[in-house]
Structure formats: structure tokens, C-alpha cells
Amino acid sequence: MTQVLSQDEIDALLGGLDEVSESKTESEPSVQEEGEIIPYDFTNAVRMSRVKFPAFAAINDHFNRGLRTTLSSILRVMVDSSIVPIEVISFKEFLRRVPVPSSLHILKMDPFRGHFMMVMDSQLVFCIVEIFLGSSSIGQSRIEGREFTSIEQRLIKRIVNSLLKDLERSWQPINPVKINYVRSEINPQFAKIAQDEDAVIISKFQLDIEEMSGVIYLCIPVGLIQPIKAKLQSSFQADEADDPVWLNRLVHNLKETPLEIKVPLGKARVKGSALLDLEIGDIIQLDTRIDDMLEVIIQGQPKFAGHPGISRGQRAIKIVTPILPED
Numbered sequence: 001m002t003q004v005l006s007q008d009e010i011d012a013l014l015g016g017l018d019e020v021s022e023s024k025t026e027s028e029p030s031v032q033e034e035g036e037i038i039p040y041d042f043t044n045a046v047r048m049s050r051v052k053f054p055a056f057a058a059i060n061d062h063f064n065r066g067l068r069t070t071l072s073s074i075l076r077v078m079v080d081s082s083i084v085p086i087e088v089i090s091f092k093e094f095l096r097r098v099p100v101p102s103s104l105h106i107l108k109m110d111p112f113r114g115h116f117m118m119v120m121d122s123q124l125v126f127c128i129v130e131i132f133l134g135s136s137s138i139g140q141s142r143i144e145g146r147e148f149t150s151i152e153q154r155l156i157k158r159i160v161n162s163l164l165k166d167l168e169r170s171w172q173p174i175n176p177v178k179i180n181y182v183r184s185e186i187n188p189q190f191a192k193i194a195q196d197e198d199a200v201i202i203s204k205f206q207l208d209i210e211e212m213s214g215v216i217y218l219c220i221p222v223g224l225i226q227p228i229k230a231k232l233q234s235s236f237q238a239d240e241a242d243d244p245v246w247l248n249r250l251v252h253n254l255k256e257t258p259l260e261i262k263v264p265l266g267k268a269r270v271k272g273s274a275l276l277d278l279e280i281g282d283i284i285q286l287d288t289r290i291d292d293m294l295e296v297i298i299q300g301q302p303k304f305a306g307h308p309g310i311s312r313g314q315r316a317i318k319i320v321t322p323i324l325p326e327d
Contacts, residue, residue: 066166124214
């Protein structure tokens with residue numbers, strides 16, 4: 001049966017379709033207009049933060065150089081390493097990235113409170129163990145389905161303890177620290193150095209050993225370095241004293257710097273009338289004796305004390321002792 005719709009019925013039908021279309025559009029995420037208020041996601045606050053630590057670039061650069069040298073010396077093979085830019089993420093997200101099994105090492109950084117972690121992936125661990133044990137076919141070990149043996153764990157702990165010295169040296173220009181080994185874990189769920197939502201700083205080092213590659217992570221909670229957070233957030237330049245060319249140039253320039261040296265023989269107080277009556281040959285009595293030591297004043301500051309005399313026909317002074325600031 002055919003029925004012709006009236007104009008009112010057609011308008012009502014089209015209006016219903018428009019409402020359905022509008023409801024679908026409202027359910028879809030809208031594009032933020034410029035200047036519009038953006039909602040803040042507290043559950044994802046770590047991602048949204050833009051915390052930067054420029055000083056970590058210098059620390060990681062120092063550690064990367066020491067890492068490369070130490071592993072090459074211990075393993076007797078050429079080790080190449082590169083640095084991946086640091087990340088600030090939640091600790092829960094970092095644990096998701098850590099494969100099982102992995103070699104996790106809990107460390108303590110004195111004088112700060114709390115712990116941080118060094119992580120080696122299983123591929124790097126087995127590669128190092130194979131080189132230690134003299135294997136001729138690196139990378140042939142089966143990684144999946146097994147945990148580390150006690151021998152493998154002891155060998156890796158030896159490597160980690162060697163790397164901790166390099167890590168201490170890398171922190172020296174920023175803040176001297178003492179790093180102590182606490183324990184090792186295999187399962188990331190047992191390495192709780194922070195709460196799941198706590199922010200952590202992740203430093204990643206990519207290692208290439210012959211035809212194998214692996215990764216070392218440093219996971220440092222932001223709360224651990226809170227006492228020196230201002231230092232780490234400020235711009236930092238590497239210690240130029242480590243550069244021998246710069247050091248030699250500095251020493252040369254210091255040696256060539258002209259200095260003004262004065263040695264006062266003594267002081268005397270005379271009246272104006274006596275000063276006007278002075279003639280050639282008159283003697284002024286000073287407040288020092290012939291056996292007293294005199295101050296050697298360099299650039300206006302007393303630095304040494306000594307006895308006056310003659311050396312090769314020239315008036316000179318023999319240095320006897322330095323003058324300390326508290327003196």
C-alpha cells in the first residue's frame with residue numbers, strides 16, 4: 001500500500017535525522033580551538049609535564065665515555081655506545097618497557113635518600129657472558145624461556161660494580177656522590193624503587209659489541225634528586241679541566257700573566273716640621289728591625305713573608321713562609 005507523506009511528516013523525518021547526526025558529532029572528540037581552555041589530566045600528569053634537566057646531558061656524556069672505555073677494557077673487544085635523549089615518565093610506564101627476564105640492579109646514591117636502578121637487557125647480558133667465557137660464536141645463546149644462572153649473575157654484578165665508578169666520576173662536577181650496590185632482581189615487579197605514578201628520569205645507552213647490540217637503562221626517581229633539582233635544571237657546561245689542551249693553554253697563560261709585587265721595608269710617623277727639615281743623609285727610623293721578616297704583597301694582597309738581601313748584585317727578598325688568609 002502506497003502512502004504519500006505530507007510536508008509536515010517529511011520535515012519531522014528530516015529533523016530526526018539531524019538530531020541523530022548531531023548526537024554522533026557530540027560523542028566524537030572535538031578539535032581544540034586556539035585559546036580554548038584545555039582540560040588537565042591528573043592521571044597523566046607525568047606525560048604532560050615539561051621538566052627539563054640540562055645537566056643530565058653532561059652527566060650522561062661523561063658516563064657514556066667511561067662506559068665505553070671500561071667495557072672495552074674488561075671484555076677485550078671494541079665496544080661502541082651512544083646516548084638516547086632522556087625521558088621523564090611514570091615509573092609504571094617504565095616497568096612496562098622492561099622485558100622479562102632483565103638484569104635489574106638496585107643502587108643507593110649517598111647522600112640522597114631512596115634508590116635508583118640500572119637495567120641491562122637480556123641480550124646484552126648473554127653477550128657479555130659469552131665473551132667472558134671465551135665463546136667464539138657470540139649471540140647464539142637461547143634467550144627466551146630461561147632465567148640467569150648464578151654464574152651469569154655474578155659476572156654481570158662484576159661489570160655493574162665497575163660501571164658504578166664511572167657513574168660516580170660523571171656526577172663529580174655536579175654533586176659528589178657515593179654509589180653503593182644494594183641487590184639485583186630479574187622480575188621488574190620486585191624492583192619497586194618508586195610508586196607507580198612517581199616521575200622517573202630515564203637515561204638510555206645503546207651498546208654495540210661486534211655484531212650484537214644491547215641497552216643499559218638508568219632509572220632515577222625525580223624525588224631522589226630533589227635536593228639538587230635546581231642544579232640539574234640549570235645550564236651546565238662540562239668540566240674543561242678534563243681537556244689536556246685547554247689545561248695546558250690555561251697554565252701557559254697564567255705563567256705569562258704580569259703581576260705587581262711590593263715589599264714594604266717598614267713604616268714611620270714623623271711630624272710635618274720634621275719632614276720639612278729633612279736633608280740628604282738624614283736617617284728615618286722605621287718600625288721594623290733588621291732581622292724582621294717583611295711582607296711580600298702581590299696585586300695588593302699579602303702572600304708571603306721573607307728576609308731582604310742581595311742576590312747577584314740586585315736587591316731581593318728570600319721567601320720563608322706563605323701567609324695564609326686567616327693570618
